């Protein structure tokens with residue numbers, strides 16, 4: 001895992017309650033807490049000798065990397081729009097690729113901000129089950145917390161977020177421990193090889209997240225764990241290494257994305 005040294009602190013304007021919350025985050029993450037002492041984040045990081053600061057403010061918890069202007073915090077990205085589109089009959093290519101029905105189970109191996117997992121949790125409904133693993137400890141903690149507490153309107157969106165069973169873990173280690181055919185669908189959305197995100201929203205996640213390649217052995221483990229399909233999101237025209245031959249490819253509509261649908265192991 002790439003090493004990004006950071007400290008936990010508060011906003012400039014602070015109070016004992018905020019300090020307590022920041023200290024609780026530091027303890028949860030096993031990272032040191034440092035007083036902000038009315039310093040800019042540039043000064044704070046320079047003086048403390050770290051690259052980044054996890055700032056706990058009255059509004060949110062986010063990681064700031066002053067040197068390149070990165071600010072990462074949890075939000076459900078396009079999940080609400082995608083759910084609305086689906087509800088209005090427009091469909092969603094990921095849901096189509098997974099052939100999701102109410103009651104299905106989905107294992108998301110690259111949880112990130114859980115936007116895809118939220119759409120999946122909405123599609124499988126209350127009788128379904130979505131489990132997601134995120135390998136980066138800080139991203140995992142922010143997503144676990146965000147899914148439990150983020151408030152958002154839109155029919156069923158917040159409820160879908162709350163239903164996701166989000167965990168910290170590396171899918172390369174987790175998949176071999178899972179029972180054969182224990183999920184209907186196993187899903188991967190690894191980072192693409194090249195920097196393709198047009199949306200600024202994805203850049204901080206790419207900056208912080210885990211980039212180590214997912215290899216054939218992991219996709220094969222996923223084929224054993226899935227009973228219906230392994231679905232892999234990739235950039236159109238770019239072949240992710242190690243991915244087994246897909247039985248079907250679902251286009252991501254007008255976007256440059258496609259979903260590879262791979263059959264489970266027989």
Ligand SMILES: C[S@@+](CC[C@H](N)C(=O)[O-])C[C@H]1O[C@@H](n2cnc3c(N)ncnc32)[C@H](O)[C@@H]1O
Pocket residue numbers: 109110111112113114115116117133134135136139169170171172189190191205208209210211212214
């Ligand atoms: C492109 S993002 C996924 C975005 C996600 N689909 C969403 O809707 O927010 C890839 C995420 O997978 C995580 N990741 C990469 N390798 C992983 C692994 N082996 N196990 C678990 N998570 C991993 C990265 O840290 C990053 O957060």
